[in-house]
Amino acid sequence: MTHEVTNQAPPRVDVDEYTLNAPLVEAVRAFGAEWADATLRDAGGLVGSGEFQADAERANTHEPVLRTHDRWGRRLDEVEYDPAYHRVIREAVARGAHTSAWLEPMPGSSVARSAMFMLFAQVEPGHACPVSMSHAAIASLHEAPALAAEWLPRLYSRDYDPRLLPAAEKPSALFGMAMTEKQGGSDVRASTTSGEHIGGDEYAITGHKWFCSAPMSDAFLVLAQTRRAGGDEGLSCLLVPRVLPDGTRNAFRIQRLKDKLGNRSNASSEVEFDGTVGSLVGEAGRGIRTIIEMVQRTRLDCVLGTAAGMRQSVAEAVWHARERSAFGRRLVEQPAMTAVLADLALEYEASLLTGLRLAQLFEADASDHDIALRRLATPVAKYWVCKRGPHHAYEALECLGGNGYTEAFPLARRYREQPVMAVWEGSGNVIALDVLRALTREPDVAEAFAEELATTRGASRVLDAHVERTLGLLRSLAGTDTDSAQAQARRLAGDLALAFQGSLMLSHAPHSDAEAFVAARLGDDRGAQYGVLPTGTDATAIVARH
Incomplete structure (x- = not known):
C-alpha cells in the first residue's frame, strides 16, 4: 500500500490557458483587442495541451548542440535543435x-500580438527569444528601405523553415542581434568590432560578439565601428x-554555446566575424539611434x-493547492x-496590466503622448517587473513543497528562467539609468507619465500619497548633480513602477483586488514577503x- 499514489495533484494538461486566465481575457478586451478573442482561445487550447507541454519539456531537456565542422573538417557553424523545439516555434x-502587429496594424494589434506572445512564452520561454527579436528588428529595418523591401515579406510570413538557405529561396525568416562584446558588455559604444567599406552599402566585418542568441536565425543586426576611405x-x-x-555561407564562426542558468532550449553563442559581409542599416555612425527602437520592443517583450512566467507560476501553484491536502484541509483552504496564492496572483495581474498597457503604447496609431509615455514607461516597467520575476517564481515553487524543487515539475525550470528577462537588454542599473536618461533628454516624458497617473487620482488615498512623493523625488533629482541622481535611480524607477501598477490595477482590476494590491505594496503595514495582505482581504x- 505504500506504493499507492494518493494526495497528489494530477498533471495540469489539456486546459485552455487563455479562457482560464480571466485577467488576461479582460485585459485584452480593455486594451482594444477583443477582436482577437477566438484566435487567442485557439492558441490557449494548443499551449495547454499535453502534446505541447511535452514538446516544451523535451526542448529544454534535449538541449541545442553546436556542430562547428563536418566530418571532413569543413566549417558548418550550425546548431542542432531537438525536433520538439522546431514544433514549438513553428506553432508560435x-x-x-x-510580427502580426506589423503585418496587420489595426487598433489593438500590438495588444493582440503581445497576448499571443505571452501564451506561448508561458509554457516554453526559450523560443520566445528569436520570436521577440524578429518582432523588434522590423523597427530598425524601416531605416533601410531597400533592405526592408527584401526582408519584411519574409519576416511577416507565418511559415517557419529552420534551414540555412539564401533569402531568395526561403518564404520566411527570423532575425537575431549581436551587440555586446566581452570588453564592453552593456557599454556597446566600447565595441571593437570593425567594418571596412567594400562598396555600395556593404562592409566587411571583423570582430567577436560575446552574446549572440538564436544563432541559426536567417539574419542579424550587428553593431560595428565602420570606416570608409575618407575615415x-x-x-x-x-x-x-x-x-x-x-x-x-557568410563568415559566421560560432565559437561556443553559452552554458546558461536557464533559457536552455534557446542557443546563445559567441560569434566571430572574419570578413563577414554586412549591409548598412540607417545612417552610418548612428548605430545606437538605429537600433534603439528594436531595443525598446525587446524590452517590452522582457x-x-x-x-x-508569473502566470505559469500562479496557475501551477493554485492547481497544486486545490488538489493537495494536509492537516485535514486542502492547501487552498488554509489561510496562510x-x-x-492571492498575493502571487495580484503580482501577476499588476505585471500583466503593465505589459499590455505598454503594448498599447506601441500601437501603429500611437499618439505623441503615447510615444512620450512609452519612452519612460518601458524602462520603468522593464526594471521593476523583471526584478520581481525570480522572487515570484521562487515563492510559487515553494507552494509545491519538495515537488516544486524537482525538475519533474515546471516551476524549477521557471525559477531558472525568470532572471534572463532582468539581464537581457540591460540589467538593473542600466535600465534604472535609462529612466534618468529619458527624463533628462526628453522633458515631455515626465509630463506624460504624470498625466497617466492622474487618471486615477482620488481613487486611493494610499496611492495618491505615493504618487505625490514619487513625483516630488523626480523633481528633486532633476536639480541634483549626476552622481547624486544616479545613486537614487533604482529608488525612482521602483517608485514610478509601483505608481504605474497601482493606477492600472485601480483602472482595470476588481476594486477590492486593486485596493489589496495598493495596500500590500504601499500601505503602512505592508510586508517584505508574499502572503502579507491587509486585514480583511478576500484572498x-x-x-x-485566477
Missing part, C-alpha cells in the same frame, strides 16, 4: 506571435545574413515574458497558503478568479 510563428564613421548598425545571395475570491 504560425499564429503571428512574432572613421563611428558605430553603425549592419544587417548580417547567415547565407549570401550566391548560396555561400516585461511580457516575465508576466507570462491562500494569502500567499479566497482572488485565488478563485
Whole structure:
C-alpha cells in the first residue's frame, strides 16, 4: 500500500490557458483587442495541451548542440535543435506571435500580438527569444528601405523553415542581434568590432560578439565601428545574413554555446566575424539611434515574458493547492497558503496590466503622448517587473513543497528562467539609468507619465500619497548633480513602477483586488514577503478568479 499514489495533484494538461486566465481575457478586451478573442482561445487550447507541454519539456531537456565542422573538417557553424523545439516555434510563428502587429496594424494589434506572445512564452520561454527579436528588428529595418523591401515579406510570413538557405529561396525568416562584446558588455559604444567599406552599402566585418542568441536565425543586426576611405564613421548598425545571395555561407564562426542558468532550449553563442559581409542599416555612425527602437520592443517583450512566467507560476501553484491536502484541509483552504496564492496572483495581474498597457503604447496609431509615455514607461516597467520575476517564481515553487524543487515539475525550470528577462537588454542599473536618461533628454516624458497617473487620482488615498512623493523625488533629482541622481535611480524607477501598477490595477482590476494590491505594496503595514495582505482581504475570491 505504500506504493499507492494518493494526495497528489494530477498533471495540469489539456486546459485552455487563455479562457482560464480571466485577467488576461479582460485585459485584452480593455486594451482594444477583443477582436482577437477566438484566435487567442485557439492558441490557449494548443499551449495547454499535453502534446505541447511535452514538446516544451523535451526542448529544454534535449538541449541545442553546436556542430562547428563536418566530418571532413569543413566549417558548418550550425546548431542542432531537438525536433520538439522546431514544433514549438513553428506553432508560435504560425499564429503571428512574432510580427502580426506589423503585418496587420489595426487598433489593438500590438495588444493582440503581445497576448499571443505571452501564451506561448508561458509554457516554453526559450523560443520566445528569436520570436521577440524578429518582432523588434522590423523597427530598425524601416531605416533601410531597400533592405526592408527584401526582408519584411519574409519576416511577416507565418511559415517557419529552420534551414540555412539564401533569402531568395526561403518564404520566411527570423532575425537575431549581436551587440555586446566581452570588453564592453552593456557599454556597446566600447565595441571593437570593425567594418571596412567594400562598396555600395556593404562592409566587411571583423570582430567577436560575446552574446549572440538564436544563432541559426536567417539574419542579424550587428553593431560595428565602420570606416570608409575618407575615415572613421563611428558605430553603425549592419544587417548580417547567415547565407549570401550566391548560396555561400557568410563568415559566421560560432565559437561556443553559452552554458546558461536557464533559457536552455534557446542557443546563445559567441560569434566571430572574419570578413563577414554586412549591409548598412540607417545612417552610418548612428548605430545606437538605429537600433534603439528594436531595443525598446525587446524590452517590452522582457516585461511580457516575465508576466507570462508569473502566470505559469500562479496557475501551477493554485492547481497544486486545490488538489493537495494536509492537516485535514486542502492547501487552498488554509489561510496562510491562500494569502500567499492571492498575493502571487495580484503580482501577476499588476505585471500583466503593465505589459499590455505598454503594448498599447506601441500601437501603429500611437499618439505623441503615447510615444512620450512609452519612452519612460518601458524602462520603468522593464526594471521593476523583471526584478520581481525570480522572487515570484521562487515563492510559487515553494507552494509545491519538495515537488516544486524537482525538475519533474515546471516551476524549477521557471525559477531558472525568470532572471534572463532582468539581464537581457540591460540589467538593473542600466535600465534604472535609462529612466534618468529619458527624463533628462526628453522633458515631455515626465509630463506624460504624470498625466497617466492622474487618471486615477482620488481613487486611493494610499496611492495618491505615493504618487505625490514619487513625483516630488523626480523633481528633486532633476536639480541634483549626476552622481547624486544616479545613486537614487533604482529608488525612482521602483517608485514610478509601483505608481504605474497601482493606477492600472485601480483602472482595470476588481476594486477590492486593486485596493489589496495598493495596500500590500504601499500601505503602512505592508510586508517584505508574499502572503502579507491587509486585514480583511478576500484572498479566497482572488485565488478563485485566477
